[in-house]
Amino acid sequence: MKTDTLALSVGDPAGVGPEIIAKAWAALRESGPVFMAVGDLQSLAAAGGGVKVRPVTGPAEAAQVFPEALPVLDVPLQSPVVAGKPSSAHAPQIIRCIETGVGLALSGAVAGLVTAPIAKAPLYEAGFKFPGHTEFLAELTAPVPFEGARGPVMMLTAGDLRATLVTIHQSVGSVPSSLSVPRIVEAGLVTAQAIKTDFGIAAPRLAVAALNPHAGEGGALGREEIETIIPAVEILRARGVDARGPAPADSLFHADARATYDAVLCMYHDQALIPVKMLDFWGGVNVTLGLPIVRTSPDHGTGFDIAGRGIARPDSLIAAIRLAAEIAARRNA
Numbered sequence: 001m002k003t004d005t006l007a008l009s010v011g012d013p014a015g016v017g018p019e020i021i022a023k024a025w026a027a028l029r030e031s032g033p034v035f036m037a038v039g040d041l042q043s044l045a046a047a048g049g050g051v052k053v054r055p056v057t058g059p060a061e062a063a064q065v066f067p068e069a070l071p072v073l074d075v076p077l078q079s080p081v082v083a084g085k086p087s088s089a090h091a092p093q094i095i096r097c098i099e100t101g102v103g104l105a106l107s108g109a110v111a112g113l114v115t116a117p118i119a120k121a122p123l124y125e126a127g128f129k130f131p132g133h134t135e136f137l138a139e140l141t142a143p144v145p146f147e148g149a150r151g152p153v154m155m156l157t158a159g160d161l162r163a164t165l166v167t168i169h170q171s172v173g174s175v176p177s178s179l180s181v182p183r184i185v186e187a188g189l190v191t192a193q194a195i196k197t198d199f200g201i202a203a204p205r206l207a208v209a210a211l212n213p214h215a216g217e218g219g220a221l222g223r224e225e226i227e228t229i230i231p232a233v234e235i236l237r238a239r240g241v242d243a244r245g246p247a248p249a250d251s252l253f254h255a256d257a258r259a260t261y262d263a264v265l266c267m268y269h270d271q272a273l274i275p276v277k278m279l280d281f282w283g284g285v286n287v288t289l290g291l292p293i294v295r296t297s298p299d300h301g302t303g304f305d306i307a308g309r310g311i312a313r314p315d316s317l318i319a320a321i322r323l324a325a326e327i328a329a330r331r332n333a
């Protein structure tokens with residue numbers, strides 16, 4: 001039976017996740033979307049600022065209790081949590097919550113997965129081999145077939161801006177040598193497909209950002225456009241994608257420019273994330289495209305500097321929950 005209940009992995013228990021999950025539940029308990037937190041019951045209760053939490057055995061029970069209490073599929077921590085103090089000792093539980101959420105989404109028990117922020121450093125310290133959720137989720141869902149161009153592709157969206165990334169968590173210095181025609185084409189195909197299936201735009205217009213200032217100024221300021229990005233755009237167009245570019249990134253993000261495209265393919269992390277988080281830090285959402293599950297996440301991180309003080313804002317998490325529900329409804333229509 002199809003469900004619209006979402007799973008919400010708690011992320012790093014020492015971060016703002018538990019607090020903003022409780023605040024998101026308080027904001028959505030009457031209107032929905034319904035979600036079930038997957039995490040340590042005790043630390044959610046402690047961080048929830050008086051919000052009622054209720055242990056549940058699964059999404060069906062979660063939907064029943066949601067109007068009255070925050071439903072939690074308990075994945076107990078094995079060591080104490082101090083807000084603002086990340087610990088690699090929490091890594092196994094953080095990873096298990098994500099794995100549980102992915103399993104529920106793959107089985108159809110939930111409509112999608114929303115992931116509260118994780119901090120990479122404590123996970124790396126515990127031997128976590130993936131740069132972040134994006135690559136981990138791709139690994140966990142790899143055995144499951146997916147029709148069309150397969151991701152993962154990271155998208156950050158806020159307002160009318162949808163920006164996807166060719167390269168993600170790597171140093172700026174390593175980006176030029178990482179760009180290749182196949183890699184840009186693949187990211188463009190996944191983006192164009194997702195704009196149709198997940199965002200409901202029948203004829204997506206894809207802008208492609210240049211890497212170098214002034215798009216390389218005819219080669220005088222770099223040759224990545226001539227040698228790599230332009231050939232990739234040509235292949236995308238030959239494969240039926242309405243791709244345009246590469247355009248100089250500094251004139252791609254103002255309001256009039258944004259009106260000319262439905263998504264913009266960026267070459268590296270901050271080329272996409274700075275404009276998105278400038279446009280609306282509190283409403284931005286991280287979406288993983290091209291996977292057999294729906295996955296969103298807030299556009300911010302664990303906020304260790306403010307965790308436990310009760311001042312973290314749930315806006316981006318609420319936007320992520322709402323967008324996951326919207327995408328899931330489109331995919332299941």
Ligand SMILES: NC(=O)c1ccc[n+]([C@@H]2O[C@H](COP(=O)([O-])OP(=O)(O)OC[C@H]3O[C@@H](n4cnc5c(N)ncnc54)[C@H](O)[C@@H]3O)[C@@H](O)[C@H]2O)c1
Nearest residue numbers: 117118119120121297298299300301302303305306312313
């Ligand atoms: N979705 C995710 O899982 C995600 C997203 C971004 C960063 N991260 C990770 O989080 C860790 C910390 O990252 P960072 O310090 O670069 O970024 P951050 O977003 O955690 O913090 C940046 C600033 O924004 C503030 N902030 C963050 N969330 C807030 C909220 N909900 N309400 C009010 N203020 C908030 C913080 O206090 C801080 O001053 C890193 O390990 C990073 O990799 C995870």
Ligand SMILES: N[C@H](C(=O)O)[C@H](O)COP(=O)(O)O
Nearest residue numbers: 132133134135286297299300
């Ligand atoms: N670059 C992401 C952001 O700033 O929102 C963040 O690191 C999350 O990445 P994963 O979803 O891969 O954990």
